[in-house]
Amino acid sequence: MSVHYPRLTEAPTDAQPYVAPSPAEPAPAPTGEPSTWGARHAHDPTVVRADDATYYMFSTDAVANSEDIPAGVHIRTSRDLVTWHFAGTAFDGVPRPARDWSGASGLWAPEVVRWATGAWHMYYSASTFGSNTSAIGLATAPHPSGPWQDRGLVVATRAGVDTQNAIDAAVTFDADGAPWLTYGSFFSGIYTLPLDPASGRPLLEGDLGSLTARRHPSVEGALEGAFIMYRPQEGRYVLFASYDSLFSSYNVRVAVADHITGPYRDIRRLSMTDLEAPPASIGTKILGSHGFDGAAGWLAPGHSSVLSQDGPDGGDEHFLVHHARFAADPSQHIFQLRRLFFNAAGWPVVSPQPYAGREWEVLGAPQPLSGRWQVVRFAPDSTDLVESVPLDLESDSNEPFDGGPAAVRLLADDLDLDAVVFGSWDWSRGAAALSFSGIDRHGVAWCGTKRA
Known part of the structure; x- marks a missing residue:
């Protein structure tokens, strides 16, 4: 298998005030010139920070089902979390084991984390829309820029055999530092399983995990894009998940648990596996489609993860990483990053405004x-x-x-x-x-x- 190593360029911090992309002015359709994209045309994003303070965003490459769009996980870089530069792909297309299993022509929802050894692990998804013949693969690299070496499949599901859907991977290190993989989309819900700290593969080969969250068949089980964050301040785990349709009505919900495998309960104490309560009532909704001042707004924000880093005051600062659509043209995606805080009761709350850079948010x-x-x-x-x-x-x-x-x-x-x-x-x-x-x-x- 040939591997395409991204050619990275320096991404200097802009010295001009931030001008947010207007939701009334969506971008043109993606073309084969990704150097012009910036933060647009990014779907299922996740962001990590390298030792030199460069940020790397990884995202789904199958944005437009076009032969002009490079496949193999899109990578962008930034020095300020605001201005993004396309830097290439992690792979030259879909790695063969994932392609042979799923028939996928592109890779979805990459999750990138730094391992205890210092190496970087990427968990990518391979599937076709609406099918649960899907696979999560693993690749490793010494640096977020690569070179990424494929290590094969770690979780795979087959239509007609399994109820799970092996996409949308997320990794959490628990209170003891042990790694866990959370995954799932529609079908029978979200699942969590322990990983081997040495290999990054399931601790028990073939383990599909335990049920963490699900939704009623009356809403087609519309739940995906889960991410679990450990909060040592409260000694509990926070589950972020996207409800409803990624095309129009995505919204982000949260719930908490004392153990990484659950049970996860929302602020009203409803369980995220409850099939008796009205489906829309479960999960505390913290972000949905919205607009300000009568302008066209942001539609269907979702598939979120959390970027945490040292803040200017010495404490932690957190950002909700997600994509959204332009309400004026829902076919177009954009990457967004919003400040994430925890209120006095310890529940996550999200800024109504996309992040602009610290210097432009000073009153x-x-x-x-x-x-x-x-x-x-x-x-x-x-x-x-x-x-x-x-x-x-x-x-x-x-x-x-x-x-x-x-x-x-x-x-x-x-x-x-x-x-x-x-x-x-x-x-x-x-x-x-x-x-x-x-x-x-x-x-x-x-x-x-x-x-x-």
Whole structure:
């Protein structure tokens, strides 16, 4: 098998203010010139950081089913998490074992993690749409740029034989540092299994794992793109998963567990394997389709993972990594990265604004928290794009806010939000702004950006 080693170029930090891609102006269809893409045409992304502080984004290559699009896992690089440069592919097409098993013409949803040995492991997916004749393969490299050496299949499922669907891999190191693989899409749900710390393969060869999350057949089991994050602060695991249709109604839900294999329960204590409750009620919805100021918005955000790194204050900072579609042209994808925080109760909350770079999210002066906000409410039973509405909120703090982040309570009539406030970049107005994200007493997520 021939392997294409990406030819990398330096990706300097831009010295200009961030201008978010307008959701009203989607990109043209992908072409064979990926150097022009930037963050567009990225599907199922994940991001890692190398020792030299270069970020690498890996994503699905079968974006447009076009012979002009290179296959073999797309790689982009960045120095600032904002400006992205196409750097090639990890492979020259689909590795033969994965192609022979699945018939795939491209690779989906790569997961890249650094192993305890210092090497990098990539778990990629090979399948065809709507089939669970699928496989997750493993490749290793000394560096995110490669060279990537295929190591064959680690989990494989066959239509008519298995109920699982071996795609959408994610790796978590548990409280003891042991690696686990989580995977699954539609069919019978999400599964988790232990990996051999030495080889990165299943600890028990042929193990398909234990059930972690599922959805009712009445909604076609619409659940995929799972990612598990260990939170030592609470000593528990946070499951992120995408519900509904990747074409139109994707939304991100979360649940927590004391053990990596579950049971995972949402903020209302509903189990992620529950088939009795209404399917839309399960999982705490933290991100869905939305828009601000009457502009065309972002549609179907999903297939998320979490990038964690040292923050400027010495603590951890987290980003939700995902793709979204342009509401003005749902055929087009774009990579997005949003700040991810944890509220006072330890639940994840997500910025309403795509990340702009730290220097462009600094407020010009401290601002009071009380006042007029443009807010979005992510109703769990709705798949519609939510337009922001004005709402006057009061804070339990009278101190002007200089950028944070900080955990606060935000109040309005019967609304009581356990929220985090932080500096952001308001892409609809092109300026730094104060934003919040929080969860109300009913377990519904809200987010917003301040206007006055």
